[in-house]
Amino acid sequence: xxxxxxxxxxxxxxxxxxxxxxxxxxxxxxxxxxxxxxxxxxxxxxxxxxxxxxxxxxxxxxxxxxxxxxxxxxxxxxxxxxxxxxxxxxxxxxxxxxxxxxxxxxxxxxxxxxxxxxxxxxxxxxxxxxxxxxxxxxxxxxxxxxxxxxxxxxxxxxxxxxxxxxxxxxxxxxxxxxxxxxxxxxxxxxxxxxxxxxxxxxxxxxxxxxxxxxxxxxxxxxxxxxxxxxxxxxxxxxxxxxxxxxxxxxxxxxxxxxxxxxxxxxxxxxxxxxxxxxxxxxxxxxxxxxxxxxxxxxxxxxxxxxxxxxxxxxxxxxxxxxxxxxxxxxxxxxxxxxxxxxxxxxxxxxxxxxxxxxxxxxxxxxxxxxxxxxxxxxxxxxxxxxxxxxxxxxxxxxxxxxxxxxxxxxxxxxxxxxxxxxxxxxxxxxxxxxxxxxxxxxxxxxxx
Numbered sequence: 001x002x003x004x005x006x007x008x009x010x011x012x013x014x015x016x017x018x019x020x021x022x023x024x025x026x027x028x029x030x031x032x033x034x035x036x037x038x039x040x041x042x043x044x045x046x047x048x049x050x051x052x053x054x055x056x057x058x059x060x061x062x063x064x065x066x067x068x069x070x071x072x073x074x075x076x077x078x079x080x081x082x083x084x085x086x087x088x089x090x091x092x093x094x095x096x097x098x099x100x101x102x103x104x105x106x107x108x109x110x111x112x113x114x115x116x117x118x119x120x121x122x123x124x125x126x127x128x129x130x131x132x133x134x135x136x137x138x139x140x141x142x143x144x145x146x147x148x149x150x151x152x153x154x155x156x157x158x159x160x161x162x163x164x165x166x167x168x169x170x171x172x173x174x175x176x177x178x179x180x181x182x183x184x185x186x187x188x189x190x191x192x193x194x195x196x197x198x199x200x201x202x203x204x205x206x207x208x209x210x211x212x213x214x215x216x217x218x219x220x221x222x223x224x225x226x227x228x229x230x231x232x233x234x235x236x237x238x239x240x241x242x243x244x245x246x247x248x249x250x251x252x253x254x255x256x257x258x259x260x261x262x263x264x265x266x267x268x269x270x271x272x273x274x275x276x277x278x279x280x281x282x283x284x285x286x287x288x289x290x291x292x293x294x295x296x297x298x299x300x301x302x303x304x305x306x307x308x309x310x311x312x313x314x315x316x317x318x319x320x321x322x323x324x325x326x327x328x329x330x331x332x333x334x335x336x337x338x339x340x341x342x343x344x345x346x347x348x349x350x351x352x353x354x355x356x357x358x359x360x361x362x363x364x365x366x367x368x369x370x371x372x373x374x375x376x377x378x379x380x381x382x383x384x385x386x387x388x389x390x391x392x393x394x395x396x397x398x399x400x401x402x403x404x405x406x407x408x409x410x411x412x413x414x415x416x417x418x419x420x421x422x423x424x425x426x427x428x429x430x431x432x433x434x435x436x437x438x439x440x441x442x443x444x445x446x447x448x
Contacts, residue, residue, distance in 0.1 A: 001025070001183060004077040006103045008035055008066065010046055010158075010262065010329070011120055011151050012083030017055045018162040020064035022187045027073040028066045039066040047328035047355045050159050074110035079180055081149070082107070082131075083120040086266070093269040095124050104131045108138035116180045118147045122207050122267060124274050128171065128200045145177035148200050150207035155261065156326030167194040171203025208274070211267040212285050217252040218259045219288045222295045225255035225433025235433025236414060255433040257334040257386065257412045258295040260323035265292075265332040296337040299412055299432075303342065306382055306408050306430055311345030315405070317376035318342075318349060320387025320413075321356040321364065328355035330363055334412075335386055339364050350376040354389055379405045388413040397424030 001024045005016035008030040020026040030036055038045050042059070044052045058064040067073055074080055084099035100121055107117055117135060119128050132146045148171035153161045168185055172178045178197055182189065189195055198206075225235040235255045243250030259265070268289050275282035307314045323333035330336065335356075343349055349367040353360065357369050370376045373392065377383050377400050385392055393415055401407035401424050408428040409421055421429035 001079065001180075002077045003027075003184065004029060004073045004080045005083055005120075006070065006081060006107065007083040007085070007099075007121075008032075008039065008045070009083065009085060010048070010155065011153065012081070013039075013044070013046065014048060014051065014153060014158045014162060015081065015083060015120060015151065017051060017058060017064060018159065019184070020058040020061075021054060021163075022184075024063065024184065026058075026064050027077075028064070029068065029070050029073045030066070031068060033068055036066050036068050047326075048158050049156065049326055054159060070106050071110040074107055074115070075112050077115050079116045079118055079184060080107050081118045081120045083151075086121045086123055086270075088266045088269050093273045095122070095266065095270040097123060097127060097130075100127065100131065101134055104134045105138045108135040108142055108144075111135075111139060111142045111144060114143040114176075116145050116147050116177045118149045118181070120149055120151055122150060122211075122263070122270075123148075123204060124270055125201050125204045125208075127204065145172065145174050145180075146200070147172045147177050147181055148203035149181065150203060152207075152210065155329055156324060163188075165193055167196055169203050169206050170195065170197045171200040172197065173200060208267055208271040211263050212271050212282070212288070214252050215259055215264040215268050215292070216284060216288050218254075218256075218264075219291045219295070221253045221255050222258065222432075223291060226295075226298065228433040229435065232435065233433075234435070238433075255414060257299045257338065257432070258292045260332040260334050260336075262329055262331045296334050299334065299338055300341045302412075302430055303338070303382065303384060303410050304345070306410055306428060307347075311342050311347040313346060313348075314381040315348045315350070315379060316342055317373065317380045317383045318351045318367075319353075319373055319376070319383065319385050319392045320389050321351055321353045321360050322387050325387055325389040328359055330356060330359040333387075335360075336363060338384075338386065339367065343367065350380065352376050353387065354391055356387075374399060374403055377403045379403070381406045382408045382410060384410045385413050385415055388415055397421065397426070401425035 003019050003024050003026045005012050005026060005028045008028050016026045016028040035045050042056060082100055082103045084103050086095040089096040100123060128146045128148045135142060135144060150169055170181045185195055221239060224238060228235040239253040242248050243253050268285050272282050272286050321335035323329055343366040350370055351367045352370050352373050397420060407426045409426050411431045414431045418429050
């Protein structure tokens with residue numbers, strides 16, 4: 001089957017590469033000639049483990065190619081996927097559909113036969129019907145159907161998520177479109193992965209509801225973490241205790257500095273706006289957004305307390321700035337709130353991140369980038385673990401503490417423990433939701 005993928009961002013590129021690995025002939029299209037030049041040279045413009053190898057394999061097999069020529073790519077395609085950005089629109093929180101509608105109009109003008117136009121981008125409820133109207137207006141003679149096929153890829157594990165999904169969601173209006181989509185996903189159907197076929201509106205809503213629920217779980221445990229610090233409880237034990245309940249589950253119950261990334265912030269914002277527009281306020285989601293912002297600010301105050309009330313003149317080493325490990329994505333990362341507050345407060349920032357520097361240099365001015373956490377900690381007043389990369393999970397804490405001017409650690413991902421920190425020689429150690437400063441100090445005194 002010939003498939004055209006419009007957009008070679010995170011979703012479009014991963015999806016296009018994986019579809020080609022299913023055996024389909026895939027052409028990926030992008031307006032950015034530099035990006036297409038990179039891809040044709042075998043370079044991947046994003047960091048996703050395993051994507052470069054899978055891309056090379058399918059290019060060599062002749063099933064995958066890249067172009068800026070949308071018309072030639074759409075010619076003869078049986079399915080055209082729209083996987084362009086839907087960023088939050090400035091001022092009102094709505095998803096910006098400018099790129100989606102522009103792509104739909106271009107696709108309409110390039111159609112030469114029947115095709116299913118599939119929206120892969122995350123879009124508000126009702127968007128696919130608008131896409132249908134745009135296409136019909138741009139090309140009244142076009143023979144086509146529309147479909148909604150939201151993605152559920154985790155950055156850092158996207159290939160595995162695509163090849164072994166929890167579910168595939170497909171929204172269609174006709175049996176003909178359903179048959180095309182079934183053929184596209186036939187390799188997954190044969191391996192008994194769940195494929196849910198539903199109407200357009202339900203497919204669109206599933207994506208928003210899923211992300212909002214996961215964001216709610218993260219925010220819930222972060223609020224519980226704040227309470228744990230006050231009452232002397234351990235949020236890791238609390239998470240384990242409630243996560244073993246099958247009705248709750250243990251995923252997304254890890255306390256930290258708040259959620260970020262390309263999906264949760266914009267999708268919760270868009271869902272809140274959808275609710276407001278339809279006079280059904282999503283009060284839980286609106287609260288989640290406010291609390292998540294407050295969590296990041298609370299982390300700043302935690303760090304300020306560890307710097308004796310002021311960042312001015314302090315040297316701080318920050319380990320990790322991407323929103324999660326195994327990605328180079330900086331979008332809405334907690335670091336974009338926390339690091340500027342440290343710099344603005346007069347701190348000298350040294351940053352280490354295995355993949356974050358390329359994006360981070362423009363987003364985090366005023367910091368010094370290093371590739372070694374021990375060099376970053378040299379004569380530092382505080383070390384902050386902000387992203388839980390594997391490289392930061394097994395540090396030699398004794399070596400780290402010895403290099404510091406004042407050995408203090410703010411472990412905002414709960415990678416280590418007060419016991420490990422004390423034995424390594426740290427004078428102070430703070431994490432999220434495990435023990436407050438006073439409680440931690442008393443544990444050190446007791447030789448926990």
